[in-house]
Amino acid sequence: MFSLKLHDSHRRETVPFIPEDPAHIRLYFCGPTVYDRVHLGNLRSMLSADIMVRLLHALYERVTYVRNITDIDDKIIQRATENGEDITHLTERTTKDFHQDLTALNILPPTIEPRATHHIPDMLAMIERLITQGHAYEADGHVLFDVTSFPSYGALSGRSLEDMQAGARVEVADYKRHPGDFVLWKPSNATEPGWDSPYGRGRPGWHIECSAMAERYLGESFDIHGGGNDLLFPHHENERAQSLCCHPHSHFARHWLHTGMLLSGGEKMSKSLGNFHTIHEVLERAPAEALRLLFLGAHYRSTLDFTWEKLEEARHIMDRFYRALEKTPATKDDSRPVDVLNALCDDLNTPQALSILHRYADAALEGQQEAANQLLAGGQLLGLFTMSPTEWFQGGTELDPATIDALIEKRLAARKVRDFALADQIRNDLAAQGILLEDGPNGTTWRKG
């Protein structure tokens, strides 16, 4: 009934999704390196994955979703040193923050969330195999992957080794046979974290962890591998090379999904540029669902420019949706949000899904029950509507609702005697405290401003 189409970065076209095993869908997304609070850009890829996973759950019986935590990395070591903080303490603290932020955004937890440091033996086994099969070599305490040993190196990201050499802007370590060779294992000094290995005490390179953990939990071949567009090269290219060289007869990932970058005020949001907003910071200014809606308003592969104006706009749209659900509360209903599912099946076309939601909202505001049910079901498929309209409009106010009600009564009395000056003053005073009054046919109601 539903046929899912996805854009595959490798083939560079939108293709029918054909699972390895329809009885068990398996996907892997690259999670965060835990050295700081995640920012909005990180969130966008997690959210794209979340929509993907929610859709797959709606279409298939069984879905295994793996999203790793990278808890060993030079940036972590560096940050821990700067903070004078124990590395484990830093990674655990940051992981906790990460979970908190994702929970706030109603992003479902993965089925399995493996940590790199718990899989060192898996990585070492892979490295050993790569060396044995002639795809890796030891040099100067490092183990390096030999990119020339893998004929289709560059195929994923669409570049050739020649192109890369032509565009090389970095000094190449002299122990590398080819400038494109990348580290599988590197030596650690006495103060750096390290594990014993046949190559001496050291730690893994960046890419091998994902290859090892994907294999452990999903097998040699699985369905979808995703992450931010900036991971396409070198990270995913290298992962693919390692895994395919380890298991020459596997497919590794059948579909590659890459999320477009998030800009902030027209510029790329990144930790190194320092122009990023943390989720924590944004949630102090708008509800989480407004932020989610903002992201859903653009297709996952396109670049999205975050601005505070858009956040405010998204919030108004959520107001309208909740107003529709307030007017016509959804009833228990087993019907599936077919239109929204169809939109998502078209390479996760969330903007189109949202336009469908608008149609249902219009109808729900007119009182159509079925439309309200569809609005709720469709929105929940997108991870929206986690609360009741009452909670949305009135939840978490500073003022006590009883106080507000008392003031509304007082204003009503003033209006009855046509003392509009007093009535308006009460309304304005409340507005100054973030409470908006609305006089409807059934009396006066209030909501957060």
Place this chain on the structure above:
RNA sequence: GGUCUGGUGGCAGAAUGGCUAUGCAUCGGACUGCAAAUCCGCGUAUGUGGGUUCGAUUCCCGCCCAGACCUCCA
């Protein structure tokens, strides 16, 4: 320099070889004591120059512009 993606109304943002979503904003109206919310009405927008075609925003080529990746990055 190399590779790639994209340029749609004031803004955001889908889709499509011919009838061009949706939202926000603006403006006008209804409603309201005034507002708010809601409702009604109002906008032919597809960077540029060619080509293919009966017909292109959609396909092809050139150009211009923007962004990403090539280096840690979701």
